[in-house]
Amino acid sequence: MRTHFDVFGLPRSHAVDVPALEKQFRELSLQLHPDRVAQGNARERLQALEGTTALNEAYKTLKDPVRRAFYLLKLHGIDLDxxxxxxxxxxxxxxxxxxxxxxxxxxxxxxxxxxxxxxxxxxxxxxxxxxxxxxxxxxxxxxxxxxxxxxxxxxxxxxxxxxxxxxxxxxxxxxxxxxxxx
Missing domain, CATH: 1.20.1280.20 (HscB, C-terminal domain)
Incomplete structure (x- = not known):
């Protein structure tokens, strides 16, 4: 299973360099943006949309220390949500x-x-x-x-x-x- 940490190539840890995460998010957002494949086939557009959605969710979770902690616990089998x-x-x-x-x-x-x-x-x-x-x-x-x-x-x-x-x-x-x- 691909984790939010995997999306950014980070080790599974609560310690995250948030400024570096923000920089990487901006770079990946540009690479994955659906507009880059606007002329592509339906499958390519869907993959770009899914990739952007996964990137946004991973970023939202990892940038916030509380959400990150809940997510790490979820990776250990306990979903408090x-x-x-x-x-x-x-x-x-x-x-x-x-x-x-x-x-x-x-x-x-x-x-x-x-x-x-x-x-x-x-x-x-x-x-x-x-x-x-x-x-x-x-x-x-x-x-x-x-x-x-x-x-x-x-x-x-x-x-x-x-x-x-x-x-x-x-x-x-x-x-x-x-x-x-x-």
Whole structure:
């Protein structure tokens, strides 16, 4: 199976030189652009379109550190974008209780229209999101080096599960902030 890393000739790793990726994306985009085969037969045009689509998807995934981490985990057999992903159901109970309390606090803060408190909560959650992403990256690096281990996959999936919860929280704060400031 051809991966997003293969599209750019990169090793499978969370460490990606984004400026170099951007440069390579621009170069490959010019080479693969469907306009280059506009006069070609239907098969050539379809291949150019499919190549451009694969290139765009690979670039969108690899340029973003969070998406890249989720993608690496998917390459290890865990797709957290699926609703039935086991890791989401397997989150530690203490974390789920903590998230529920955090959500209730945010709901109360929004109901009270207390933007400064919501922003302070968001600052704390953003730091926790970064820490969870760093933990996931560390676990993913171990998986790339030592091969698939259930413990490594569990650590990465739990950390990325936390990233997902924190991202949703921050999106809710952003929406509240836009509503208040509009």
């Amino acid at each position: 699926r609703e039935d992903a086991g890791a989401q159901k397997d989150m530690p109970l203490a974390f789920l209780e903590e998230v529920m309390t955090l959500r209730e606090d945010l709901d109360d803060t929004i109901a009270a229209k207390d933007l400064p408190k919501a922003q302070a909560m968001a600052k704390d959650v953003a730091a926790r999101k970064q820490a969870a992403l760093a933990e996931a990256v560390s676990a993913l690096q171990s998986l790339e080096g030592a091969g698939d281990s259930q413990d490594g996959i569990r650590k990465a999936s739990h950390a990325l599960g936390r990233v997902r919860y924190f991202t949703r929280f921050l999106e809710q704060v952003d929406a509240f902030e836009e509503e208040v400031l509009a």
